[in-house]
Amino acid sequence: MGNYTITVLPGDGIGPEVTEQAILVLNAIARRYQHTFTYHRRLVGVAAIEAEGVAISDESLEICQQSDAILFGAVGGISNYDGSDKVKPEEALFKLRKGLQFFANLRPVKPLKNLLSASTLKPEVLQGTDLLVVRELTGGLYYGHLEPPVPGKPSEIRQTEHGREAIDTLIYTETEIERILRVAFDSARDRKQKVTSVDKANVLSSSVLWRQVANRVASEYPDVTFENLLVDACAMHLLRKPTSFDVIVTENLFGDILTDEASMLAGSMGMLPSASLGTHKTAHGRLGLYEPIHGSAPDIAGQGKANPIAAILSAAMLLQYSLGLKDEAAAIEDAVTKTIEAGYRTEDLREAGARIINTQQMGQKIAATL
């Protein structure tokens, strides 16, 4: 029976349509548990660039910071990414992540039993998979392009005597590495007590430091099984034996690649939520940004084909991590599982015998189950 304010950033493409369904489900929770959710809707991405000239305005960032949690859809139009865009819609994400110091990105991958057959992997390989990727989100190769540029951390295309060249810089401080490792080990204590730290320590200096810090932090958690794994080997083992993982912790870009790969274990990207957390406290818990791991998918926007479950499960993570409402979060997860068990699927999960419904209908089914 609490009062909570949630900033809603629907964004571009399928962002608005999936976010709408997440709100429908949050409203069902509000009714059932007698909470009051107050939503502040703001423009972000292409929508914001067109209306305000920036991917997210300072005012919107301010509103985000003052709310209890942020529900994010997706950003991005049809871009060539060839340097010709003045402002990239992705800047909204970068500003939110860096500006609000959301350094820990949690991406759980737990294929639903009734969706095992939807994956391109064999059901017997997937059976029992339940992993959490903890991705560092405010360091590494990202953010080199910030304005003003960070001294000693160039990210630019420049003219040399021998033609053009481009440079990006990968920097991690010991402090940054340590705090994300701690998030991973603390998470593992609530799960299956295992942490796999992923790096490329046979090549990168940043990975050698990463590994040194990981080994040190691991020694403080003797109850947690710990292993180091090279990123290339991890890309393989995720497919060979996904059940061998519990918590995977890694740097920003490796986390980006590995989680998209891991999403295929769950049958579709449209199933996977994420939470981005920092140190900023609110009245009820920690401020967080919650978003589906899929993008704006402009090719299917407005057609009712998008799967809103990733957005709905992101709302569940929001309840759990930022509002401290664990029962409510579990209720949403339960409703999603039941709806899938009943055979309902969106287009991305089409298979023989499925009852194909559209984005809105999926949202309504899940809300009704609550």
Added chain:
Amino acid sequence: MGNYTITVLPGDGIGPEVTEQAILVLNAIARRYQHTFTYHRRLVGVAAIEAEGVAISDESLEICQQSDAILFGAVGGISNYDGSDKVKPEEALFKLRKGLQFFANLRPVKPLKNLLSASTLKPEVLQGTDLLVVRELTGGLYYGHLEPPVPGKPSEIRQTEHGREAIDTLIYTETEIERILRVAFDSARDRKQKVTSVDKANVLSSSVLWRQVANRVASEYPDVTFENLLVDACAMHLLRKPTSFDVIVTENLFGDILTDEASMLAGSMGMLPSASLGTHKTAHGRLGLYEPIHGSAPDIAGQGKANPIAAILSAAMLLQYSLGLKDEAAAIEDAVTKTIEAGYRTEDLREAGARIINTQQMGQKIAATL
């Protein structure tokens, strides 16, 4: 009926045992086609560090350069990669790649029909997969640690006021990008006329330059279908629709991760060969380094469990690319396919009904089929 010299670098772990089988097969080719192969065996990796203090000696590099081709096993012992090793066995690979300017790494992935069931992916998803990853091998985040350090390209752990930090530098010149793109487009012309260039242009400056160059080169190959793809999306699409790819071209570290992932399409890493090519010409073709994409696997070394097929198929690539012996290369591929069709498998491909044989026996079966 030619005379060829091949430098053999067996290396560590399972390197020597799989390389021995590749030589057995090359000798069968020599008999059947009346060629003479002269082998120069040299130490590399841990073996070289122990005997000579370096991962590969300058003399060995010299011998490599003067031969027609290099057959490489694997390097690496049981390392912690925590910065405590004085010399890393991997230095041998870096010196060979950088020293002999092997900038183009070709990694074909074409699951054998009889091995479709060995993969953790569903056979119907794999059916028809035939792709080639062209990985840039002498640039990017690799090689920052070279001695003497490259000016403006730091790779180091350093002390700052706020504790330690580590830095790596990702640099690509337009020239480096262009030459690897050309390898990809030229390869596509002999294949299915499609190139997918993989980058992270929504984040990295080096990827924006990469994409600009890729678009320009693509315009010179109007007969080749071309697309740009973000690396995270690629990690997903490789699993969702592997048959949609023909040639994938990408930078060094992305290529490292994606090829290990893609190896799972072929059922086992033990099936995948690679060729590393540069501009250095020999009497018969281009100097090249040929190696299985798997590593030294110290845990199974000396037990007869290693699959020698990746090494044997690497020898086939050697015949094709460096010696210009296409029929001979095809004969090896054919012998491998027949041996697999006959039901023979090494331990890595164990499944119901398989006739499990050891490393040597697999080499002998394939040689006998020739």
